[in-house]
Amino acid sequence: xxxxxxxxxxxxxxRNGRCRLISGNWKMNLNHLEAISLVQKxxxxxxxxxxxxxxxxxxPPFTALRSIQLLLETDRIPISxxxxxxxxxxxxxxxxxxxxxxxxxxxxxxxxxxxxERRDLFGESNEIVAxxxxxxLGLEMTxxxxxxxxxxxxxxxxxxxxxQAQVDAVVTAMRPELCxxxxxxxxxxxxxxxxxPAEPADAVFGANAIRSAVAKHHGEPVANSVRxxxxxxxxxxxxxxxxxxxxxDGLLVGGxxxxxxxxxxxxxx
Ligand code: PEP
Numbered sequence: 001x002x003x004x005x006x007x008x009x010x011x012x013x014x015r016n017g018r019c020r021l022i023s024g025n026w027k028m029n030l031n032h033l034e035a036i037s038l039v040q041k042x043x044x045x046x047x048x049x050x051x052x053x054x055x056x057x058x059x060p061p062f063t064a065l066r067s068i069q070l071l072l073e074t075d076r077i078p079i080s081x082x083x084x085x086x087x088x089x090x091x092x093x094x095x096x097x098x099x100x101x102x103x104x105x106x107x108x109x110x111x112x113x114x115x116x117e118r119r120d121l122f123g124e125s126n127e128i129v130a131x132x133x134x135x136x137l138g139l140e141m142t143x144x145x146x147x148x149x150x151x152x153x154x155x156x157x158x159x160x161x162x163x164q165a166q167v168d169a170v171v172t173a174m175r176p177e178l179c180x181x182x183x184x185x186x187x188x189x190x191x192x193x194x195x196x197p198a199e200p201a202d203a204v205f206g207a208n209a210i211r212s213a214v215a216k217h218h219g220e221p222v223a224n225s226v227r228x229x230x231x232x233x234x235x236x237x238x239x240x241x242x243x244x245x246x247x248x249d250g251l252l253v254g255g256x257x258x259x260x261x262x263x264x265x266x267x268x269x
Contacts, residue, residue, distance in 0.1 A: 008048075008078035010055040013249070018227050020054035020243070021183060021250035022267050023082060023144060024257025025112060025231075028061060035064035036071055041260035043077045050267050054250055057082040057110045058257070062098055069107045082110035082144070085118060088131035100132075104139040111136045112252075113143045114166070116189045126169035133170050137178050144183045144229070144252065145170055147210065151190040159188075160209045167213035176218040180225035184210045185252040191232025193254060200241045200248075203230040207247040236265035243269060 010019040030038060039058060050056070059082035060068055069081055087097035103111060113136060114129035124132075129145065136143040147166040149159045163186070171179050186206030191198050198206070207228040215223035230242045231252030242248050256262040 008051045011052050015246045018249045021057060021227060021229060022054045023057040023059060023252050024263055025059045025084060025252055025254050026258060027254060029258055030060060030064065032064040032067040035060045036067055038260055039068055039071055042263060045260050045264040051078050054267065055080055056267060059084050059112055065106045080109045081107050083108050084112050086111050086132060086136065088135040100135040100139045104141055108141055110142050110144050113145050115146045116148060116187060116192060126166055130169045142181055142183055144185050146185045146187050148187040148189055163206060163209040164213045167210055171214055171217050176222045179214065179218050180222045183227045183229060185229040185231045186210060187231040187252060195233050197233040197238050200245055203242055204245050204247045234266060236262060236269060239266040239269035
């Protein structure tokens with residue numbers, strides 16, 4: 001079992017100075033009791049060196065955030081708490097929505113914004129995503145901004161322009177010191193939940209497209225500070241080949257983060 005300290009931080013990757021982040025997006029799975037059990041098992045199976053290799057975040061449904069916050073704090077488990085979404089307004093008549101300040105009060109550190117399921121199933125435009133990113137940064141949390149193309153866009157050689165438009169919408173009017181805090185996740189839509197991951201070269205292409213869009217607005221140093229995860233059908237067999245790429249700073253994992261065994265093998269890849 002790994003050391004119990006919240007000060008247990010990931011070491012920067014010597015190849016680029018950026019700290020890796022491996023995140024588990026649980027989507028609409030696990031009630032709060034199941035969530036507690038998963039985090040306990042996960043912490044039990046991780047080694048100290050795993051926490052040095054990468055920061056690890058878990059993103060339960062809203063209903064489990066408070067339970068996981070208490071577990072992480074009480075047992076001093078050095079896993080970061082994440083959310084899957086938030087609304088951009090602070091408070092008001094927005095039935096069913098959760099604000100970034102509500103998440104901040106729960107000790108949430110990372111908020112996934114613009115996941116393709118939210119873009120496609122819930123109509124989130126680039127503009128809405130940009131507002132959410134600002135709401136998260138405004139509360140001193142870190143957005144994990146998901147970008148990526150559909151299969152038809154890929155087939156039409158639009159991957160780069162789609163990524164650029166998605167990144168542009170977020171970073172254009174932003175101060176550089178805020179921009180460099182963003183974590184992007186390159187998640188080709190066709191790879192999410194399909195069992196067909198991108199090739200590592202595709203992931204590197206996506207990461208480079210993200211950084212060149214950032215560089216266009218804020219210059220190379222800012223672009224080289226932003227972290228870029230890869231997400232889409234990551235599993236224990238393919239995680240290493242993504243993590244081996246200097247351009248890739250971690251993983252956003254859906255299905256394979258739902259069991260401690262699978263998520264641990266990915267982190268230990
Ligand atoms: C995701 O939901 O962000 C994701 C990458 O899912 P999966 O790993 O299941 O493809």
